[in-house]
Amino acid sequence: MSSPQKRKRAKRESRLDRLLEMPREITSNEPKITVIGFGQMLIENYKAILEYQEFYIRISTHIGILNINGFSMNLKEMTTDDLLITGKIESIDFESITD
Amino acid sequence: MYFKILLNYILGYVQIEIEGYYIERFINFCHQQKIFLWNFKKKTEAAATFNVSIQDFRRIKPIAKKSRCKVKIGNKKGLPFLFYRYQKRKIFFLCLFLIMIAIFTLSHFIWNIEITGNETIDKAEIEKILQENNFKIGKSKIGLNTKEVINQIRLQRNDIAWVGIEIKGTNATVKIVEANLKPDIIQEDDYCNIVATKEGRITKISAGNGTPVVKEGEVITKGSILIGGWLEGKFTGTRYVHANGEVWAKVWYTATAQVPFKQLKKEQTGNVENKYSVKINNFQINFFKTLSKFQKYDTIETSKKLKLFSNLYLPIEITQKRNEEYTEIEVTYSKDEAKQMAIEEAKQKIEGQIKQKENILGEQIHEKQTEQYIEVEVIYEVLENIATKEKIVF
Numbered sequence: 219m220s221s222p223q224k225r226k227r228a229k230r231e232s233r234l235d236r237l238l239e240m241p242r243e244i245t246s247n248e249p250k251i252t253v254i255g256f257g258q259m260l261i262e263n264y265k266a267i268l269e270y271q272e273f274y275i276r277i278s279t280h281i282g283i284l285n286i287n288g289f290s291m292n293l294k295e296m297t298t299d300d301l302l303i304t305g306k307i308e309s310i311d312f313e314s315i316t317d
Numbered sequence: 318m319y320f321k322i323l324l325n326y327i328l329g330y331v332q333i334e335i336e337g338y339y340i341e342r343f344i345n346f347c348h349q350q351k352i353f354l355w356n357f358k359k360k361t362e363a364a365a366t367f368n369v370s371i372q373d374f375r376r377i378k379p380i381a382k383k384s385r386c387k388v389k390i391g392n393k394k395g396l397p398f399l400f401y402r403y404q405k406r407k408i409f410f411l412c413l414f415l416i417m418i419a420i421f422t423l424s425h426f427i428w429n430i431e432i433t434g435n436e437t438i439d440k441a442e443i444e445k446i447l448q449e450n451n452f453k454i455g456k457s458k459i460g461l462n463t464k465e466v467i468n469q470i471r472l473q474r475n476d477i478a479w480v481g482i483e484i485k486g487t488n489a490t491v492k493i494v495e496a497n498l499k500p501d502i503i504q505e506d507d508y509c510n511i512v513a514t515k516e517g518r519i520t521k522i523s524a525g526n527g528t529p530v531v532k533e534g535e536v537i538t539k540g541s542i543l544i545g546g547w548l549e550g551k552f553t554g555t556r557y558v559h560a561n562g563e564v565w566a567k568v569w570y571t572a573t574a575q576v577p578f579k580q581l582k583k584e585q586t587g588n589v590e591n592k593y594s595v596k597i598n599n600f601q602i603n604f605f606k607t608l609s610k611f612q613k614y615d616t617i618e619t620s621k622k623l624k625l626f627s628n629l630y631l632p633i634e635i636t637q638k639r640n641e642e643y644t645e646i647e648v649t650y651s652k653d654e655a656k657q658m659a660i661e662e663a664k665q666k667i668e669g670q671i672k673q674k675e676n677i678l679g680e681q682i683h684e685k686q687t688e689q690y691i692e693v694e695v696i697y698e699v700l701e702n703i704a705t706k707e708k709i710v711f
Contacts, residue, residue, distance in 0.1 A: 296344070
């Protein structure tokens with residue numbers, strides 16, 4: 219697990235990007251989480267999947283870890299940036315990394 | 318994202334079952350190598366299924382080895398596998414190809430000609446002109462010069478005001494606008510006589526201009542001069558004028574009708590047989606014996622052209638032949654009945670010719686009887702204006 223990506227620290231938003239009103243999920247590598255209803259969840263800018271069970275998914279991002287509890291959850295689509303989860307989502311909680 | 322899945326369907330993808338205790342590691346390796354996975358489902362604690370495209374499948378094997386997972390191929394889906402399955406059916410594809418070529422080539426011909434807009438001109442006449450100009454069913458659309466055909470039609474017929482040929486699919490519509498021929502108009506300053514259009518006995522003659530030639534009560538023939546287009550003066554001599562005036566005359570219309578006492582009357586039995594045949598261009602295939610099982614029958618033929626879409630006519634015609642059986646019954650009429658029928662028949666014949674029915678003055682009926690039939694002659698006496706102008710030709 220010695221990928222260069224993991225070593226990289228969270229990218230900060232620059233002043234120019236804020237001036238140009240660039241979307242933050244593009245300029246920084248903070249995750250963007252979109253939840254549609256209780257059954258679909260899209261996570262952009264994720265780093266890796268730490269654990270995957272039907273009832274529990276643990277995803278690491280650049281600013282912390284995301285825990286998802288639910289039932290019969292599938293990883294519907296997995297690309298390099300996006301992760302789409304479908305299934306019954308019960309709760310989401312975050313574990314942020316503090317320097 | 319759905320675009321990516323659709324693209325993978327075209328390029329082909331496989332459903333994979335994976336077994337192992339380090340599935341998360343496997344996912345993360347795939348993530349690092351930018352392999353697109355979808356429909357990832359966990360089946361049991363140590364088994365999962367997912368979809369991956371064919372190209373990425375080769376890269377999955379080393380990853381599986383690394384993460385100590387067993388890979389099993391499930392369903393193969395997508396177009397490449399579909400084609401592979403049909404590879405042995407060469408004739409099927411050959412026929413499909415041939416059908417496509419056939420439809421493509423056949424759609425370059427005209428298979429139906431419709432003629433619209435004609436009221437008095439017979440369709441057959443126009444079809445004849447079209448055929449003479451090489452515009453017929455089965456002609457290729459390529460290199461067809463409709464303008465020339467239109468010009469030819471307009472040259473040959475002066476009772477057609479406008480012709481348009483519209484080709485839609487395999488259907489050609491010939492639209493015609495008929496010209497109403499104008500009668501020869503005699504100019505006001507031309508010299509003319511007034512002549513009779515019909516023969517009859519003159520009852521009233523009133524000349525507006527010109528010299529009356531005939532007198533009241535005179536019987537005249539068709540075409541004879543009634544009012545001469547000239548004036549005679551003592552000093553001026555003969556002077557030609559534009560004659561006008563009205564000439565009323567009693568005109569006779571006659572019609573005869575024969576009605577035999579014994580007649581054969583058709584009566585339909587209700588027995589009907591339908592026969593079908595297929596006509597491909599000019600080649601007919603019958604699906605029946607040409608002889609009918611009935612002795613006496615009427616035949617009604619209806620044919621229908623096949624078309625693919627609203628305008629793509631095929632050169633195939635289905636013809637239905639309907640034979641309706643009838644029997645003949647001999648009916649004997651009495652003298653009065655036969656006479657009445659004959660009179661009605663004759664009257665009908667006359668009434669088509671008379672324009673002004675209110676001017677009918679009287680009618681006469683003559684009858685002649687033989688053993689077989691009765692003959693009736695009906696004469697109508699009608700008051701009519703028989704004057705018409707005719708140009709004086711010197």
